[in-house]
Amino acid sequence: MLPQLQQQFDGHLNQAITDAQQLHSTLELEFKHLKESDLEAFQALQVRKQHDVQTIQLFDALRTQFCQNTNLDPDDQDFSRHLASEQQAKWQQLLVLLEACDTLHRTSDMFMRTKLDSISKALETLELNSPITSTNLYNNLGNAFSSNIGRTLIKA
Numbered sequence: 319m320l321p322q323l324q325q326q327f328d329g330h331l332n333q334a335i336t337d338a339q340q341l342h343s344t345l346e347l348e349f350k351h352l353k354e355s356d357l358e359a360f361q362a363l364q365v366r367k368q369h370d371v372q373t374i375q376l377f378d379a380l381r382t383q384f385c386q387n388t389n390l391d392p393d394d395q396d397f398s399r400h401l402a403s404e405q406q407a408k409w410q411q412l413l414v415l416l417e418a419c420d421t422l423h424r425t426s427d428m429f430m431r432t433k434l435d436s437i438s439k440a441l442e443t444l445e446l447n448s449p450i451t452s453t454n455l456y457n458n459l460g461n462a463f464s465s466n467i468g469r470t471l472i473k474a
Contacts, residue, residue, distance in 0.1 A: 334377035
């Protein structure tokens with residue numbers, strides 16, 4: 319493998335580690351804002367998070383280019399075996415960081431979905447108490463009577 323290509327890839331790898339650390343920091347802050355229900359701060363972070371993700375995607379494109387220039391398979395599951403030992407350690411560090419980012423992102427996603435589900439259920443409960451939800455039901459003799467499930471919930 320050409321030393322110049324390895325040196326160039328090493329620079330990209332170092333930058334990717336820095337970018338992944340930045341993404342992790344952004345995701346931690348995002349989760350903090352979610353827990354605190356600070357939606358304005360959460361929303362303001364989205365541009366930064368998108369930028370952080372795009373820098374990681376750029377590294378992936380540079381890695382693919384490196385693989386093409388060195389006749390390596392970019393989909394090789396054991397990609398690190400083609401790298402120098404110090405680069406292997408950096409590669410593993412990057413993978414660990416990206417896995418931590420994925421876990422944090424999934425945690426935030428789960429937290430958000432749980433919150434939205436709770437809000438949705440609260441809204442459904444409020445709608446049950448509305449006179450608009452009153453419906454005509456028929457007893458077994460065919461006589462109509464008005465029923466409001468919300469009233470029974472209030473009595474309960």
